[in-house]
Amino acid sequence: MRLPDLSRYSLPREPVRLVRRAVRHVLGTQLGLLLGPALLLTLPFLLLRWRAPFRLLRRAEAWRLERFYRFHLATSPEKFLGGRRALLHGLLAGVLGYVMLDLLLLVSGIVLGSTIQAVISEPVVFDFSVWVLSRPALPILLIFGSSSLLATALYAEAAAWAQAALLRRWTPVVREDALETRISRLLITRRGVVLAIDDERRRIERDLHDGVQQNVVSLSVMLARARRSTDPERASALLDQAHAQSQSLIEEVRQVAWRVYPSALDEHGLATALSDVAASSPVPVQLDHRVSVELPSAVESAAYFVVREAVNNVVKHAGASQVSVRIETSGPPEGRRLTVAITDDGIGGADPEGGGLQGLARRVAALDGTVSVDSPLGGPTVITAELPSD
Template identity: 65%
Template sequence: MRLPDLSGIQLPREPARLVRRSLRHVAGTLLGLVLGPLLVLTALLMLVRWRGPFRRVRGWELSRLRRAYRLQLDDQAGDSDGDGDGGGGGDGAFLGGRRALLHGALAGLLGYVMMDLLLLVAAVVLGSFTQSFYGSPVTLEFDLWVISRPAPSVLLIFGTSSLVAAALYAEFAVWLQALLLRRWTDVVRTDALESRISRLLTTRRGVVLAIDDERRRIERDLHDGVQQNIVSLSVTLARARRATDPARSSQLLEQAHAQSQALIDEVRQVAWRIYPTALDEHGLASALDGVAETSPVPVHVDVRLEGEVPQAVESAAYFVAREAVTNVVKHAAASHVRITVVTLAESDRRMLRLSVEDDGIGGANPEGGGLQGLARRVAALDGSVSVDSPAGGPTIISAEIPCD
């Protein structure tokens, strides 16, 4: 079987996507200045039974909502008579009668404010740009004071802030119109789905990197520990075979036996670091107790889980706690570690919240390879990891993972 070529897949560029989204929203809001009053006018014409213009303008308005705002609307919502309470039969008939008057008035008002804002942006940008060639300052005169600043500064500061204000206002216009439409029909913002897809692509790439990091760590454990001990055991057995003195041979065999027992323990430790069997057999609390027992720094474990927690969530929480404790032992010079795991109900989701706190010297680097690997592992489950580690301590590593 030939595998598909995935080399051409690229992650979406967020800044470019956000700029395109802002431009769509600005243009759509400005277009509402035209379609909003037309919708109101043609809705009034329905009083004399002239329905054709209204249906045409309503179609244009629905197209504006879909193309500029990426609003996915349920066209089957509403009543069936078109008498002012909405209409049925699809084709956006929910937007009829008195609803069209309200929606059109809102769209026209939002479009008028957007036009005024864009005129201000154009005046500031073009005026400042023109005066920059003459070297003359820009003067802003008020009743109480007069401000005179160099034209390039005004162009940079006020021009940029005006463009940002236009983009933010466009976002507000989309939110307000979607809020009104949700009273009459189901509304889904597909650009929000695009953001979600972008996040999933990013976390998928993070999972691949985390797996590669874990493979490298396992390879180091096997190469630097297990493999070296196997070589040492082989050398000891070879010396025992060559020994002519029975007492010397017996001594070497005893040494080889001790080395084999140590090797078995080390293999168990490597397997436990890859994935502890206690996590599957006895749950998260037991696995964290194992971390506490093997840690040279005293660790207090407090686990309060309500209800069933998915195995993937328990596994992610375990590895976060274990890596955090390992970092404490290596770098923090701490005398005590506390691991707390609880489940919380937040709005419509149940979350597992893990925190690992130590009394060490602080200064943990959130960009370090170990913590970044944990963040990628948790992000794959739609969770998040945060690090609070001021100089002097204490250090608190927290993770929140959805349980649903």
């Protein structure tokens, strides 16, 4: 689902950041073809007690990992990259760099060759043992050139992942690229939280203005009429009506407060609060609650509002005859996730960009969760929210 725009924040645009990252990884992998074998060649000097060349190459390799891959190692290479480990690491860097060299030669040959053929208006000929293909140079340049560049970037990313996986066997590794992505997501979700709060304030204002305020004005007018009435029976009837309206007003205020935050959620837990939602829905709701562990209050609140908003959308727009709600947890204790799935048999075609579903996405994203919507025309509609629950 699309989250709010971040145009007001001065972060690098994602395509530009990805291109810079790809270029860094390509250069870093290619440099590994030099530093990896050079590191291996200095290992025999360790047998002669001459450690200076090995230490120099090890520092250069650490610089390559930090400069081009943006790896932040928990410990310095001097403490873990020595002997057999340096042999494995240098061998991997050399092999990855050699493959990158072949790939760059292939890309250069395709791009430069196709460009030259396009300039001289000659086709590109592929001569195989079995057949010969001749195609215009410009399509070859656009299709094979762009695809080979993409393959180079993907290989460079795979090379960075492989070297990080090997290093993690010896020391924790943090990738700065992952931190940048995480910061971007946090900025998006922070903006989403602000928008969700604004939407909630507007909804509360509408409830108070259109409902509670109108009833209070009506009650005030009724009391004023009773006070001005000279007929005791008429005044008594007006007072009875005012009393009945005041009871209705109390119930309406209670409903507004319940929509802001249900007290049952704190007093009796998520299952009871959701049972109240099911009981008050004009469409039958089947609740399947399979959570046996204690959840953080923020996660319970998000799950409750996801179910309530989804059920309200079904009542207003889906034309469904029934709704099923399933809530369960999965995963190990340290990475347990809560899954909330709401399914209805309505007409389908729910718009993920609509205000209600966008509000759900923002609320769940604030807790590092995700929302997905599957709603083909004709139904059924399935809204699934996943939240970390540890």
